[in-house]
Amino acid sequence: MKVSHKFIDGSAVFDDDNIVSYGGLIPVMMLAEQTDLPQLLAEKITITTSTIKSGAANPAPKLATLIAGMCAGADSIDDVDVLRSGGMPTLFGNVYAPSTIGTLLREFTFGHARQLESVLRAHLTELAGRVDLLPGGDQQVYLDIDSLLRPVYGHAKQGAGYGHTKIAGKQILRKGLSPLAAVLSTDDSAPVIAGMRLRSGKTGSGKDAGHMVAGAIATARAAGAAGKILVRGDSAYGSRKVVRACLRAGAEFSLVMTKNPAVTKAITAIDDDAWTPVQYPNAVRDPDTGAWISDAEVAEISYTAFASTKDRTTARLVVRRVKDARYPDALFPVWRYHPFFTNSTLSTVDADLVHRRHAIIETVFADLIDGPLAHMPSGSFGANSAWVLCAAIAHNLLRATGILAGGRYGRARGATLRRRIVAVPARLARPQRRPILHLPTHWPYASNWLQLWHHTIGYPPTVAA
Structure with missing residues (x-):
C-alpha cells in the first residue's frame, strides 16, 4: 500500500466540526441510558463534603463521561478529552473536561x-434485565474471585506497597495497588464483573473476600441466576470467611486449600488405587513451575476443614497430582499435589476440570489491563478506587454491547469491541433537521454495527447471547 496523493505542509487541517471519532458510542451510551446508569449514578453517589467547593458538583454526568471515555479506550484521565472533539459535543450533552473529572475523582473516599460499587452491582442487574448476559443461568453460574497487582511507580501513589505476585511461576515483590474482583460467567457466556474493590499493594489477597463473595452471590441472584452458583478461587480464598459466605448464601464452593499438616495427612491417606488419569482439553499452567501440563491424576477423600473452630465444614478434598518435571529419571515417580476443597456434586474428574476453568477470571484482568487499567492514573487512592469501579462498569457495558451486536462479539475482547464497534468514524449531517450519521462504505463490521444500532434505537425485548 502506498500514498496516492502528493500532500504539502498545509494539506492537513483540524477544522471539521461534523466529524465524529467514535460513532459506536451512540448505541453504547443509549444502552447505558436504557439500563438507568445515569439515574443510578445520580441516586447513589452523594458527596456532601469536598475539598474544592465545586469538585463534588454533578457527579453523575462526570462519571458517565468517564465511563464513556473508557468505552472509547481511555486509559488516563486526559484521554477523555477526545469526547469533546469534532461533532462529539453535538451528539452528547453534559460532556465534562478531564480536569473537572479529575477534581471529582480526588474527592472520593x-x-x-462503596457507593459506586453499589452502582456497579445495580447496573449489572439492569443490564441482565435488558440483555441475556448469563445464558444458562437457570442451571449453573460460576463466581470466580481473585486479585491482581497493578504496578505503580514513584512516591506519589497513595496506598502503594510491595506485594507478592507470580510471574512465570516465580514469586516476586512488586510495588503497586491490588484490585479484588468477583466475576460471573456461565458455560455459554463471557464473564461480567459483579464486584470490584481497590486495596493497598501490600494487602493480603484474601482480605474482604468473604464480603465480596456474599455481595456477588446476591448480585448474581438479582441478575437472574436461579440455578446453582459455584464459587471458585485459589489458595488465598480457601478460608473460613469465604466458605461461610458460600454456605449462608446456599452456594457451592471449589477453593484451593493451603497445604498444612492436616491437608498433607489427608492426601497421604488416599489409596494408591483411587487415582484416576485425567486429560485436559487444553493445557493448563502449573501454579508452581509455570510449565504447561496436559495430563494428571486426580482422587478425592472426605475432609473436615477448620476443625478447631465453630465453622468446621466437612466436604470433599479433591487432589490433583502431576509428575515433578525436575526428576525425570527418578526410579519411582515424584509427585506434586494440588488440593482443593469442594462441596459440589460433580464427579472427581469433572470437579477438577470445572475448577481449572477458574482461570477465566484472568481473561477479565487481561481485558482491563489492555484498557482502562493500563495504569493507575492518579496519586490519590480514592481517585484510583473510583477509576477501577468505573472500569468495571465500562467492561460490563461493553460486554452487553457485544451481545447486542451478535455473532462472535458476544464473547469478544473489549479491545476488539472498541476497535470494530465503538471506534467507527462518522460524519454528522442534519438534512431537514434530522440527524444522520454517514459511516464509511465497505466497513468490514457494518452488519454487526447495524444490528447493535437497531437493537438500541428500536429497544426490542431481551436479546439472547
Whole structure:
C-alpha cells in the first residue's frame, strides 16, 4: 500500500466540526441510558463534603463521561478529552473536561467508593434485565474471585506497597495497588464483573473476600441466576470467611486449600488405587513451575476443614497430582499435589476440570489491563478506587454491547469491541433537521454495527447471547 496523493505542509487541517471519532458510542451510551446508569449514578453517589467547593458538583454526568471515555479506550484521565472533539459535543450533552473529572475523582473516599460499587452491582442487574448476559443461568453460574497487582511507580501513589505476585511461576515483590474482583460467567457466556474493590499493594489477597463473595452471590441472584452458583478461587480464598459466605448464601464452593499438616495427612491417606488419569482439553499452567501440563491424576477423600473452630465444614478434598518435571529419571515417580476443597456434586474428574476453568477470571484482568487499567492514573487512592469501579462498569457495558451486536462479539475482547464497534468514524449531517450519521462504505463490521444500532434505537425485548 502506498500514498496516492502528493500532500504539502498545509494539506492537513483540524477544522471539521461534523466529524465524529467514535460513532459506536451512540448505541453504547443509549444502552447505558436504557439500563438507568445515569439515574443510578445520580441516586447513589452523594458527596456532601469536598475539598474544592465545586469538585463534588454533578457527579453523575462526570462519571458517565468517564465511563464513556473508557468505552472509547481511555486509559488516563486526559484521554477523555477526545469526547469533546469534532461533532462529539453535538451528539452528547453534559460532556465534562478531564480536569473537572479529575477534581471529582480526588474527592472520593472509601465510603464514596462503596457507593459506586453499589452502582456497579445495580447496573449489572439492569443490564441482565435488558440483555441475556448469563445464558444458562437457570442451571449453573460460576463466581470466580481473585486479585491482581497493578504496578505503580514513584512516591506519589497513595496506598502503594510491595506485594507478592507470580510471574512465570516465580514469586516476586512488586510495588503497586491490588484490585479484588468477583466475576460471573456461565458455560455459554463471557464473564461480567459483579464486584470490584481497590486495596493497598501490600494487602493480603484474601482480605474482604468473604464480603465480596456474599455481595456477588446476591448480585448474581438479582441478575437472574436461579440455578446453582459455584464459587471458585485459589489458595488465598480457601478460608473460613469465604466458605461461610458460600454456605449462608446456599452456594457451592471449589477453593484451593493451603497445604498444612492436616491437608498433607489427608492426601497421604488416599489409596494408591483411587487415582484416576485425567486429560485436559487444553493445557493448563502449573501454579508452581509455570510449565504447561496436559495430563494428571486426580482422587478425592472426605475432609473436615477448620476443625478447631465453630465453622468446621466437612466436604470433599479433591487432589490433583502431576509428575515433578525436575526428576525425570527418578526410579519411582515424584509427585506434586494440588488440593482443593469442594462441596459440589460433580464427579472427581469433572470437579477438577470445572475448577481449572477458574482461570477465566484472568481473561477479565487481561481485558482491563489492555484498557482502562493500563495504569493507575492518579496519586490519590480514592481517585484510583473510583477509576477501577468505573472500569468495571465500562467492561460490563461493553460486554452487553457485544451481545447486542451478535455473532462472535458476544464473547469478544473489549479491545476488539472498541476497535470494530465503538471506534467507527462518522460524519454528522442534519438534512431537514434530522440527524444522520454517514459511516464509511465497505466497513468490514457494518452488519454487526447495524444490528447493535437497531437493537438500541428500536429497544426490542431481551436479546439472547
